[in-house]
Structures are given as structure tokens and as C-alpha cells.
Amino acid sequence: MLSARHTPGNDCGTSDGDHDDGNHESASAPETPTAVLAVFRCAAQPPSPQSSPRQAKLSARYLVRAAPRSLHYIPALFTPTESAALLQKVYACKACPPWTSLRSRRAKTVGAVVVGAKYENENENEHPAERGRENKETTRGVIRYPFPPWLETVVDRVMQTGVSWGEQADGEEQAVRPNSCLVNEYAVGQGIFAHRDGPAFHPLVATVSLGGTGVLELEKAEKLDDDDTDNSREPTQSSILSPCSVFLEPGSLLVLSGEAYESWTHAMPPREEDFGPFANAGALSGGDHGNADSDGVWHQRRRRRREATRVSLTLRRVAGEVNRDAAADVLAKIKGRFGRR
């Protein structure tokens, strides 16, 4: 099991990615209750406004300059063959919980699961009134299930890029692995509403795309936390202020950290066709999804039909303190659902 480091700003608090749907509590319990290793109390604690947003330590060549800081796009981290094999693993995974069907996608959380959460926008039907809203959950615990081996190999590859989920308590530079993975499945025409992932997964999430293509639209959050209006804050580090779109190819990795994580919403509009310009057009790997013509000129405004179901693996890290009451509660629920083993 991975150790649960408690790093500032990395507490369980708000979870926006799977938040919307109560995905954690009801359908996320893997079928093996023995996998429960610990339950933690989460102290909702937004990142300190004084500290500059933590940026992912990734090669500058992956930085998307036409997007808010700090968004990195790594094309072709997985080959088409590897991506196809991973898709099979996702669908065949016996150690993973069942899918939760949502309004415009299916989702499941593999690994550490936030439980007892109440989300302001729990009811996704309220969308689009919820647009851009950050969840204020009253999370009470986290259950740590291990990742299945195939997911650990995904993490290994992702971490080769230099991505790390926080620093060790002693300040030593050492890679910290993610412990939770939100798996989203979007049929062609489906998507996810605008949200921020919030303090639960701060300071960073990294998403592997498999199957079909997708587009993430980023927009500066309209309603920022009080702290964000503090004049004494450092000037914005964002290179841009207007909304932008990022094209996501299968096999790619997208890393959101810094302001892109904290102050911008991201959404995948539910549609069958996407339009440029794409902020990462110059970084796309090409091939079947290429935008470049024979002269290498990028056609940023080209239409892109979504042709296949897209599956994304969003790697995150959750931390928290032991909460024995929540543990007892959760274990009782799991036993009730799956019976004693």
C-alpha cells in the first residue's frame, strides 16, 4: 500500500470530477471488501492562497503555451497497441467497481474512494445551472483500495514523464504516486459539465485518454473563492484569459496543475463533432488524428468528428486522517452489499 502523506492543500475536501454523481459512495465499492486498507477523515482545506499554485514538474516542451498555466499535453505516451490493450483491461477488470451511469457518461473510481460525501451539485440534472461551480462537499472519509496491477503499469509510464503527486513531508524530491483513478466512459456525443476538481485532488490531476478523441474546454472560473479576489495576491500566472480548447488524442496524457487546476473550469461538451482552434494543435501526434497537411501546416479550425467511445483514466491523489467511525460505517455498508467474504 502506498503511504498516506498529508501534504498542505492536498486534503480531501472538494471533489469535482466524480462529485457530481455520488459515484463514490454507492457504486464505487470494489467487489472485494478485503481490499479495504484504511479509512481516513478528510479535513476539507482549500489550497493556501499565499502559496503560488504548484506546477507540474514536466519538461517545458509539453507545456501548452496557449492554455492557462500549467497545462501539459504529452502526445502518444501509449502506442495504439498499448491503448487498445489498456481498454481491454478497463472493461475486463474484476477488481474494479461497476460503472455508475450518469447523465452524459459512465464513471467508476478505482483505488482510493472518497465516501460519505455530500456535494452541492450532486444532482447532475441541475446542469447547466451548476456550470463552473466548485463543489463544497462534506466529505467524511476515504477508503483506500489498491490499484489493480495493470493500472500500476499505467502509473509507472505516466510518472516517467516527471509528474508527481506532491512532495514528501521531509521536503525530499521524490516521486509520489497517485492512489485514485476516475475512469470515465463517453459514448460519441457525451461529455462532462464544466467543473474544477477542487481541493480533494489538489494540486494536480493527470488524464490518460483511450479509444476515441475528445476535447476539453477550459474557461476561467467566474465565481472564484474569496481568496482569489485578494488584491495582495501575486499577479495571475496565466498566459491567457480567454477560453480555450485542448484536443485529446488516444494514448495521450493531459496534466492540469497550477492555475489551470485551481482557477479554470474544464468541460467536455456533449457533442459529436469538435472544432478548433485547439491550444495544443502544434503538439498533436498526427496519424489518424493529425491536423497537419503535407507541408506541415496546422489546420487549427478543422472539424473533428468523434468516431469512437472515449475512455479516460484520471489519476489523482487523495489524503486524509484516519476516521474510525467512517470506517465502521463504510465496512457495514460494504458487508451489507456484498455479504461476508
Ligand SMILES: O=C(O)CCC(=O)C(=O)O
Ligand atoms: O475525461 C476527461 O478527460 C476529463 C475528466 C474530468 O474532468 C474529471 O473526471 O474530473
Ligand SMILES: [Fe+2]
Ligand atoms: Fe475534472
